[in-house]
Amino acid sequence: MKRIAVLTSGGDAPGMNAAVRAVVRYGIYHGIQVYGVKRGFKGLMEGDLHEMTISSVGDIIHRGGTILRSARCPEFIEEEGQLKAINVLEVFKIDGLVIIGGDGSFMGAKALSDKGFPAIGVPGTIDNDLAYTDFTIGFDTALNTALDAISKLRDTTSSHERVTLIEVMGRNCGDIALYSGLAGGAEAILIPEVKYDIDEICKKLISSNNRGKTQSIILVAEGVGTAAEIGDIIHEKTGLETRSTTLGHIQRGGSPTAKDRLLASQMGAMAVKILMEGKSSRVVGIRKNEIFDMEIHEALDMKNEFDTEMYELAQILSI
Numbered sequence: 001m002k003r004i005a006v007l008t009s010g011g012d013a014p015g016m017n018a019a020v021r022a023v024v025r026y027g028i029y030h031g032i033q034v035y036g037v038k039r040g041f042k043g044l045m046e047g048d049l050h051e052m053t054i055s056s057v058g059d060i061i062h063r064g065g066t067i068l069r070s071a072r073c074p075e076f077i078e079e080e081g082q083l084k085a086i087n088v089l090e091v092f093k094i095d096g097l098v099i100i101g102g103d104g105s106f107m108g109a110k111a112l113s114d115k116g117f118p119a120i121g122v123p124g125t126i127d128n129d130l131a132y133t134d135f136t137i138g139f140d141t142a143l144n145t146a147l148d149a150i151s152k153l154r155d156t157t158s159s160h161e162r163v164t165l166i167e168v169m170g171r172n173c174g175d176i177a178l179y180s181g182l183a184g185g186a187e188a189i190l191i192p193e194v195k196y197d198i199d200e201i202c203k204k205l206i207s208s209n210n211r212g213k214t215q216s217i218i219l220v221a222e223g224v225g226t227a228a229e230i231g232d233i234i235h236e237k238t239g240l241e242t243r244s245t246t247l248g249h250i251q252r253g254g255s256p257t258a259k260d261r262l263l264a265s266q267m268g269a270m271a272v273k274i275l276m277e278g279k280s281s282r283v284v285g286i287r288k289n290e291i292f293d294m295e296i297h298e299a300l301d302m303k304n305e306f307d308t309e310m311y312e313l314a315q316i317l318s319i
């Protein structure tokens with residue numbers, strides 16, 4: 001393994017920079033030349049690759065976003081685009097590629113591996129929606145951003161005696177809503193994995209209100225619907241004053257937490273290590289606090305196991 005490349009793809013996530021830094025420095029430390037690809041698969045197809053140095057990844061471990069930029073590239077889903085990318089990799093004499101991104105980007109990694117090009121996936125997405133790994137890079141920072149918003153919104157919710165609905169990201173995965181809802185003491189958490197009964201929620205809000213509770217927070221995962229619409233229904237059914245806030249892209253930015261920086265550093269290094277061992281078609285993950293790697297097809301075939309215990313605990317603690 002003489003020369004490798006690294007790219008970031010799909011939605012950006014805090015900690016991607018720390019992962020790029022780890023790939024570049026771990027590679028250079030082991031005598032490997034490392035190229036950075038700009039704008040994900042788009043830049044790869046266009047040949048937008050540049051050699052990285054130790055200093056080109058200096059002063060980025062604490063920065064959100066990605067210095068390599070990210071892009072969505074529909075052309076890469078087609079075989080023609082993938083062959084074009086492999087051609088570029090061969091022209092640049094790249095022996096292996098590290099792809100930092102979410103499930104879509106991993107499909108790209110799988111496509112390259114299936115065509116014989118060594119590719120390794122590193123999970124970088126705030127959604128935490130990859131079943132094979134307990135955590136993805138960026139999730140913890142997004143979770144803390146949501147938690148900070150919950151605390152701030154709780155202050156004003158309390159002053160005005162309202163019900164505040166907070167919509168968070170996660171696509172079809174409810175983890176940001178569940179974890180931040182439990183940590184923020186939300187009265188209800190609506191996530192795609194569990195069917196909810198709006199009348200039960202309204203009943204709970206009315207009885208809390210009758211008990212003298214002056215404010216309630218409801219977390220809404222984007223995969224369930226919009227906080228505004230659900231807030232309107234709750235207002236109609238209970239007469240309680242509701243307000244909704246959609247956190248949006250604020251969740252994708254910010255300086256990565258210690259947990260995300262550590263995860264990114266360990267996973268980035270592991271990706272290079274397994275390429276050096278001659279492995280291909282693999283993804284890096286963390287399970288029970290251990291960094292590991294597994295076959296990419298197997299990883300992508302796994303179904304998300306919902307954390308029922310954590311959900312039930314949130315229900316119990318919000319009585």
Ligand code: ATP
Pocket residue numbers: 009010011012041071072073074075076077078101102103104105106107108109111124125126127
């Ligand atoms: P996030 O979950 O944060 O949105 P993601 O990696 O899932 O990140 P996507 O937009 O789904 O983001 O995918 C990123 C890119 O991966 C796509 O723009 C495309 O270039 C590539 N990709 C997606 N699906 C496939 C596929 N089936 N085959 C090959 N490449 C794919």
